[in-house]
Amino acid sequence: MKKSCVLVAMGCLLIADTALAQRAKRRPSADAAVLETLIEDQDTLNTLTTAHTRQIKELEERIADLEKQLDRMKGPVEEAAQVREEVAAIRAELDALKAREAELSQRVKTEDGQADQAWFQPRFELRVRPEVHDNKTDLLGGADDDDLFYLQRLRVGAVLKPLKNVRAVAVIQDSRRWGEEASTTSNEENLDLHEGYVEVRDILTPGLGFQAGRMELAYGAERQVGPFDWSNVGRAFDGARLFYERPHLIQVDAFATIVKDQGRTGGANTDFFGLVARSDYVSSLDLEAYGFFLYNDLPPAVEKIGTIGARVVARPVTGLTLEGEAAVQFGRSRQAGQARLGTNDHLATAYFAQVLYQVSVPTSPTVGLFFYSASGDADPTDGRNVAYRVLFPTGHGMLGFMDLFQWTGTVDVGPTVRVTPLSEVSLRLDYHLFFLSSNGGVLANTLGGTAVFPADQGRFLGQELDFVARWRALDPLTLEVGYSFFKPGKVTGKALVAHEDGRTVALGSDLAHWAFFQGTLSF
Numbered sequence: 459m460k461k462s463c464v465l466v467a468m469g470c471l472l473i474a475d476t477a478l479a480q481r482a483k484r485r486p487s488a489d490a491a492v493l494e495t496l497i498e499d500q501d502t503l504n505t506l507t508t509a510h511t512r513q514i515k516e517l518e519e520r521i522a523d524l525e526k527q528l529d530r531m532k533g534p535v536e537e538a539a540q541v542r543e544e545v546a547a548i549r550a551e552l553d554a555l556k557a558r559e560a561e562l563s564q565r566v567k568t569e570d571g572q573a574d575q576a577w578f579q580p581r582f583e584l585r586v587r588p589e590v591h592d593n594k595t596d597l598l599g600g601a602d603d604d605d606l607f608y609l610q611r612l613r614v615g616a617v618l619k620p621l622k623n624v625r626a627v628a629v630i631q632d633s634r635r636w637g638e639e640a641s642t643t644s645n646e647e648n649l650d651l652h653e654g655y656v657e658v659r660d661i662l663t664p665g666l667g668f669q670a671g672r673m674e675l676a677y678g679a680e681r682q683v684g685p686f687d688w689s690n691v692g693r694a695f696d697g698a699r700l701f702y703e704r705p706h707l708i709q710v711d712a713f714a715t716i717v718k719d720q721g722r723t724g725g726a727n728t729d730f731f732g733l734v735a736r737s738d739y740v741s742s743l744d745l746e747a748y749g750f751f752l753y754n755d756l757p758p759a760v761e762k763i764g765t766i767g768a769r770v771v772a773r774p775v776t777g778l779t780l781e782g783e784a785a786v787q788f789g790r791s792r793q794a795g796q797a798r799l800g801t802n803d804h805l806a807t808a809y810f811a812q813v814l815y816q817v818s819v820p821t822s823p824t825v826g827l828f829f830y831s832a833s834g835d836a837d838p839t840d841g842r843n844v845a846y847r848v849l850f851p852t853g854h855g856m857l858g859f860m861d862l863f864q865w866t867g868t869v870d871v872g873p874t875v876r877v878t879p880l881s882e883v884s885l886r887l888d889y890h891l892f893f894l895s896s897n898g899g900v901l902a903n904t905l906g907g908t909a910v911f912p913a914d915q916g917r918f919l920g921q922e923l924d925f926v927a928r929w930r931a932l933d934p935l936t937l938e939v940g941y942s943f944f945k946p947g948k949v950t951g952k953a954l955v956a957h958e959d960g961r962t963v964a965l966g967s968d969l970a971h972w973a974f975f976q977g978t979l980s981f
Contacts (some may be wrong), residue, residue, distance in 0.1 A: 521548055529540060549701060577620060583613040583980040587690075590973050594860065595906055597946050598966035608636035609690045613652060620761045623660045627673075629653040633691045652694055670698040675713065676852075677734050678746050678769045681783060681810065681865060684852030693850060695730070728754040730850070744771040750849060760801050763789040763847050767808075777818055783810040791843050806846040808832040808865055814874075824876040830857055834867025836897035836913060844896075848903055858890050859924040860942045860972045867901040868919070869893040882930040892919035894949060905965065907957040911949055918947035934981045944970040 592604040615629030631652035639646050655671025674685040674693050686693040697715030702708075710733075717728040734748040746769040754761040767785030774780070786809070791804040814826035835845035846866045857863045857870045872889040879885065894901075898913030926940040951967035 476918065512714050529535070577618065579615065579617040579619075580981070581613065581615040582875075583611070583978065585609075585611045585976065585978045586981075587974055587976040591971070593966075593968055593970040594862075594944075594972055595952070596963050597963060597968050597970055598942075599968035601966075610636060611690050611692075615653065623667075624656070624658050626656045627653055627671075631691070635690075652692060665703045667701050667703070668698070668739065669701070672696050673699070675699075675715075675732075675850075677711070677732075677748060679781070679783070679810075680852035681856065682748065682750065682765065682785065682849050682851055684850070686850075686852050686854070688852070688854035695732075695850075707739050708735065710735045717754075720756070726756045728752075728756055742773045744769075746770075752847070752849065760790065761789070761791040761847065762801070762806055763787050763791055763934060765847075765849065777816045779812075779814040779816075781810070781812045784808070785846075787847055791847065796975050802841050802843050804843040804847070806833045808846045822876075822878040824874075826874045826876075827931075828872060828874060830865060830868065830870040832859075832865045832868060834899050834901060835896060836896040838900050838901040844903070845899070855924075855926075857892075858888070858922045858942070858944075859926065859940060860922060860944055860970070861959070862905050862922070862944060862970075863892055863919070864901075864903040866903065867895055867899060868904075869895050884925075884928045886926045886928075888922075888924040890922040890924070892921070892947070893917045894919060898949075904953050905950075905953070907955040907963075909965075910954045910956070912952050915949045915952050917949060919942055919950050920946040934979055936978045936980075938976040938978075939974070941973045942971070944972075946970075 485513065496935070587609045588606065589609065590604070590606045593599055593601070597604050610633075612632040613629050615627065618626045618628075618821045620626075629652045630649065632649050634646070634648045651672060652674055653674060655669055655673045657667065657669040659667040660663075663667060673960045674692070674694050676684045684693070691730055695713075695715040697713055699711060699713040701711045705743070713731065715730045717730050719727045720973045724842075730752055732748065734746065736746045738743070738744045748765075748767055748769075750765040752761055752763045765785055765787045767783065769783040770781070772780045787804060787806040787808075790801040791803045792801045809831045810829065812823055812828040813828060816824040832846035833844050835843055838845075848864045848866050851865065853864065854861055857865060859869065863870065869892070871891050874889075875887045877885045894911060894917040897917070898915065901909045901911070922942060922944045924940065924942045929937045931937050940941050946965065946966075947965050950965055953965045955965060957963065
């Protein structure tokens, strides 16, 4: 019986040791993640110690009793020798148990010390992506609009941690398109500060922190706010963020950012504010609620729009993931295509739902169905705006990898299939059916510009098929390749698209193709 207690205790230590090793393999380089992992490891060790300390004490008392019995024993010599062997075996197992506990404790202390010493962490990323487009800008097969170009992004920076709860991040970025320089000796000044901020944690109370400077923001599935990493430039905000974190309980963020400032006192500018609360207290349920406010008085797109919404991710059974998100906007705005000089009442909605099921087999095949819907404005001259205003999302890969449509005025429904044939390789196939959510109207950020769709010509925009393969060739090297095509619907072939360069293009009804290859080296 006592041996079984020892085995149970040693089993608990083995489980804790395995958990520590697994966490060490997947531990990210960010200081916050390292510290959180160390806290979890220490909690695991503390819980384990409390659980088996009593067992160790009982075993030691049992050994002492057996030794006393040996001193008084008058039975056969063979019986006494058997008891001595049992005592020696229990003592050896007990010593091994104590040694293993000490080893785990030392590991946590060592990792904690290493984290404290990691006051300087370099950051590096080099990404090259050739893309080829055919008919993507006008959907006309007879037009000479195919294009092959190469994008390159270089990011170099560092994370400095001079004090335990203080860190500073600086990342310089060079974003370019190959051949865009006027000559091989010119300088188009593509170098810029992508991130540069200071973060202080545990101010006054554990979990309370502050961040200020130029920073990336990402919330939830990034349908509302995200860093838009697919872009060759990416997205970063100038501002400040106040946050409170309790791991596995709740996190609350409040931020204020300046998107654009004309530099005149009290003059035109664009500001963006937000309040986000998240919780994963229940292991099978993630909850998020948010509120954003966009203030923009830069003509001609005057906007004072509030957005409130919520997102839920549920995992009721193993392999099944259910996700839903809904948002409503309200306020005043004047958007593209509106002739009136004054701002109009703004009221719009957006919805998302997805079901994913992963089969528990070696290739981890996942099948699912997704649904996007956002209100559109069929008549932009009627004194009210009902088209959902896209905020600052990551966007790419959500409503199709060709990025022809945004989460506004559109319904997108279709299946998705994902497979992981190898641990380093993932494959994804999506099929999209696009529809107008209103009877015609004006859609911003659609088909490469501001698209005007005629009324009473149907609502089917077209269909898109996307295939993407990703290979983690080395720990710092990732390779991706993808292909998509878009077949326009009836109403799309009758639309006009106004581009930022002043061109207005009448769309055709031919297939559009898009393909890319991307290599990323980062650490």
